Amino acid sequence: MKKGVLIIGSGVGGLKASLEVASRGRQVYLIDRSPFFGGEIVKIERQFPTNRCSLCQMLPTTNRAEEGEYCLRRDFYHPLIELIPGAELTAFSGDEGNVKALVRTKARGVQEELCTGCQRCIEVCPKEVADEFNCFGTRKAVSWRAPQPIPPIPAVDWEACTRCGKCVEICPTGAIDLQMADAERELQVRSVILAPGFDEFDPSILTQYGHGRWKNVVTSIEWERMVSPLGPFGERMKRPSDGKVPEKAAFLLCVGSREHRWDFCSAACCMYAVKEALLAKELQGDLEVTIFYMDLRAFGKGYERYLEQAKAKGVRFVRGRIPRLWEDPQTRNLILSTFEDGHVVKEEFDLCVLATGQRPPRGSAELAGILGADLNEWGFCKTVDPAGVATTRPGVYVCGSFSEPKDIPDTVTQATACALKALGRERKKIPRPLGEGERVPDEEPRIGVMICQCNGEVSRGVDVEKLRGAVSGRPGVSAVCEVAALCVQDQAKGVLGEMRKQAVNRLLICACSPYWFRRRFLENAVATDPWLIEWVDLREGVIHAHGHKGVQQKAEAMVRMAIERLRRKDSIPARFASVKGSALVVGGGLAGLTATSALADRGVEVHLVEQEAELGGVLKAMPDKVEFLAEYVKGIEGNALVQVYLNSEVTEFRGQAGDFWALIKGADGEREVGVGTVVLATGAEEYHPKAFLYGKNKRVITQRELKKGLVSGAVHLEKIRSVVMIQCVGSRDTEHPWCSRFCCTEALENALVLKSKNPELEIFVLFKDMMTYGFKERLYSRARDAGIIFFRYEDREEIRVQGTDRLQVVSPEAKLDCDLLVLSTGVIPNRENQSLAELFELELTKDGFFKEAEVKFRPVDALREGIYLCGGAHSPRTWQEVIQQGEAAAQRALVLLEQERLLAPHVVSQVHERRCSGCGLCVEACSYGARIFDEEHMVAVVKEALCQGCGVCTSLCPNGAAFLQGYTEDQIMAMIEHAV
Amino acid sequence: MPYTKDQAKKKRDEEDKDDTKIIGFFCNWCTSTAADLAGTTRKEYPASIRPIRVMCTGTVDPVYVLDALVKGADGVWVSGCDLGECHYVNGNYKARRRIGIIKTILDVLGLDSGRVYLTWISASEGPQFAAWAKRITEEIAKKGRNPLADKLTT
């Protein structure tokens, strides 16, 4: 067994990295310092820019781990991921490929194998402490941080615990052990991924904002808990001081970022403040929300439109960093000074939310010390590779905010690229998919019903004798028995033995909610096909949910329904789909080259198609990237696994993931290729400005032309006394409502180079919002320190440029004479995108870039299985981000390509060929491309290995020719009849 | 005279028989989680709800809703993820169209489309699930028994 990967931190980054590594068949050890997994994301119910949660979309789409298909906030499972809660790294040695890590697990106080999740210990614990998860209110010394956490086992907070022992007494299985010792474990892995996340900046040290003193000043995460349905107030906006519903709320940005001590930008705050404002307005339509900001950093994909949406919904944006707040001691309202119509005015608010920045988490410096990874001046982890995932210690990779504050889409992309790097270049063909059960020959169903008493919980509400009576003797039922606690191994084994004696071939378990202990039970029931085990939730679903009325009747109805479903279930033999192990990369620019080399280095045959006569795309024109590009190209041209097609295009395309067919047309003929996956890296186009005398006056150039000119000498610095730069030319306007992301950085870099060559040079930058997110903020401070002068403008139409030789730039704020006008132009979608989208059956976003499956959690996947997006085809990016995306796309492709065969899961849709009328509606309805239409036989066909099991195709099939395994018409209609 | 055991049982059965019964089609990802949470956090709601877990609201075939009503369910409650949150991206949008068709059919035929509910309940909304369960049960109980429940013809 090849060595696995140790992943430290179970937030978004850690979860994604774990799933990526596990999807490639490697073992993952996921540790988190907290006894509960999930990191900060579990505190945040909804994310921008969809204002909804889609965390579960991170789960794999092929070789799905069916036992883990559940809300990712409540349950996390993959057969190759071992969760080690409450664990920290204590020692580390070795090199890439061969690492020894010593992990110390803090005693949980509760033994996982014995806990039944009854919560009695939490109820009787006498000690209350501040609840750091829900931020307001208290929790007990033995508790869990949210209902149904991961894992659903309470933990003892040793600092708060008084050792009174009440919990030990009340626990029905004796699971609590206050003498439990910490444990140490040595793990031998090939590499480590660091994903410790961030700590929210604690604004109480900025006393001018009054956090910690004034109740109605809250941080953004506190606000998230306030409005969470599971939070202290339920899904209502209430002020902490008096519970009043606020009418006017203020959001203050850049609290703890962008100042002397912390000269970086926390990247996500602008957007999450807008999200919180929008969610606040959703919850309470008449709420007036004002966001006070310095620069509105809406630099990501779809963010500008999101911003416009917020403005349209009435969120008020006021530019200006608020220096301080005052509290009215009577009303507890907050007052601040702001600027309106040229006057200073005071405004009063019921509630004030501080958009606090991100900090390296507590203890991360020590952790980095153990790992030998260098940190920067603020304690964030340094990266040394072009993709930005490798730390200074070989074998240790980093993702998420610990490397640089960032938002979720960037974290997820980085985590994916991390997984690629962490697995090195070893090529592993996963020989056999996981999890095949014993096939039960088609026989009469003989159901064994096991009623779990849950240590008396169940009989609190249900008359078990009656239930037993109602079940025995029903058609299909051959044995009924009761058990005190099924989740306890000995009891489970005992009762299973009983069942086996009675030749039972299907099991019906009446116990708690399946996602608590079903897997624990399955570990004991190894000989039975999990598909033939049905689970009825009597505890959470009936007893804890209802008073007394109707409980018995409901319990009996639920059990009857489950029997009807189980009777009609048959064992499904394993079905496989083959996967062609080669890839098609469309586009030979930086993104395409990165993906190609990542794939070819790992033994994948790649067909690289490039429209132009040379590889390189936009990079070719970059004077400072010439060597970099040359190396890449050399590597690729020298690799026997890569077939490069220059002057070529893909003209025809069809098939499904694992088996695509493409026709490549070049100058010298056509070639058909069969591939398993496609990486779309067709790039974006540079915007050519039409205004500001560009093309008419040779003193007007773009940033790229400036760079080139400085290297070639075409730009003569000696003759220039003043330079003006205009930002957002061709971006963030009505025709191009997106930010091109790299232009502010590019402009500042160029400006600093100019200044360094000639400090006397006058440089003026006209900008809307300075998009120097993350550590790029430093560039901005340095630029200001160097004497570069910045002027804001609101509408580009207001800027005029005149002059025949020397130019004069006129904006509402200034009249600037200059010798050189540099336009910061962004990118626009490639003009071929529409026809490419039709060819590959993909969708485009409103802006014209390719649409990914999910903005935050599946950023480089297209919804159609097997196709991945990176680079300018996806959205405007900086060079490093393009490389990261290219590697992420390669990782995603490898998940598919490394399979010898794909195993089809159980819950997939199927076709009754005889009944299929060939109408094709099901094929149209499938968003994943898992269904195709067989023209020859006029029937629909499902590639089960790609099917996600949503059932959308089956619900529109009129006669059930399309049916969903496990949810057939037969089963559901029988369940309906027994429900009433 | 006090009831005999059999009489008492018969009376109980009859009472049970008259209880409101609502069949719920809840998506595996969001609403089922919310239902589990309602139970875990002891947010009580009426036992009239008979849940059937489906993978997505998009899995709900119109025939299921119609069958439930014809076979005598007093109400049908389809609930899934918030729009934009569907695990399968757009299953709930498709479900909305299907339920739209069903409600229109019921309206025109006078079979009380008000007995069919479509809600979006996110995974953390345990309290909301309980609140909806209460509200739906109350509203349906007020309407009385489904007239189709006692008919000879199904």
Add this chain to the structure above:
Amino acid sequence: MARGVFKEYKGKELAQALQDLWRELLDRSVFKAILLPMEVEGGLVAPGLLTDPDRARESRALNPYMPVNTARVLQMMTKTMPPSESVAVVLRPCEARAVVELVKLKQVAQANLTVISIDCPGTYALEEYRKMLDGGKDPGTLLMERASQGDEDEQLRESCRICLYPRAPWADIRIGFLGLDYRRRFLIEALTESGEQVIRELAVEVADLPLKEREAFLEELRAKRKESEQRVFKDQQEHLRGADKLLTALSSCIGCHNCMTVCPVCYCKECFFKSPTFEMEADRYMGLAKKRGAARMPSDMLLFHVTRMAHMATSCVQCGMCEEACPMEVPVFRLFKAVSTQVQALFTYEPGRDLEEEIPVAAFREEELEKVQEPKI
């Protein structure tokens, strides 16, 4: 402005002029066969596949009797393998609309098929049609006279009296005579490139034609029909609405499934209700019966009708074949007309209007149907 040509004729009736047109199309080999209404043994009319121009005399395109919806026939004919030679089909508007729906559902192949739709003032039920035949007068002529005077014949089938499509919204070619001086000319209108090609093969130039009078006539006809339609809706709401009234109306149903068999847009190879899902074990019937004390057998009769509605209401062209075929006087047409009109309105979908328009159940829009979902608590 329409594109097409007026076909003038003298000394014959419209019926004969049309027969001449079919003959010419076959003579010139524009088509190798035409599927169109023909007189069958005994005098009734049924679809026939005509190949010999000499037998064009036997065609009866104008005769107001529709035994089946020809779209059904086309499905049977072209589904598995479209014709290898060019074929034309002459269809009433409801049939043409059904064909469009079936093309979308891949049940009718368009290859080598030209759709010719002809104006339809209405049709009669079998009994009425027989009476007219026995009476000696040509039913087609009778109807034309009344129709051109703007008079509606009370004896027409109900579905025709409230039909809003005397002219098909889409076809390759539309033959028109309503609102025109049909005694000396009729209109051949081309709506597609292949339609124009057909006209050219008749050695005639395609021109832009002003059709104000015809449009006005059709509008007036539609307006009158809409009024009648409203009356039928009101009737349904009064007499067929509510559990009791509905079950009474359906009570004579014997589950023969004729309505489904003749319905052009009920396209399933094997009906759901004939599939193994409904081959139920005795215990399930027992369970059903125990719950309510007694259960009508066979079960699921109401379910059949409402399910059929759910499956095909969006594509229902309201041709009324269902009620014609029902042997037990169940008011199927009334029910399906009322339901399908509302369901189609929900999606502002008109079946048969546009080949590119997606079947509503396979698509969705992000902003729509807000009333269907409950507002968040």
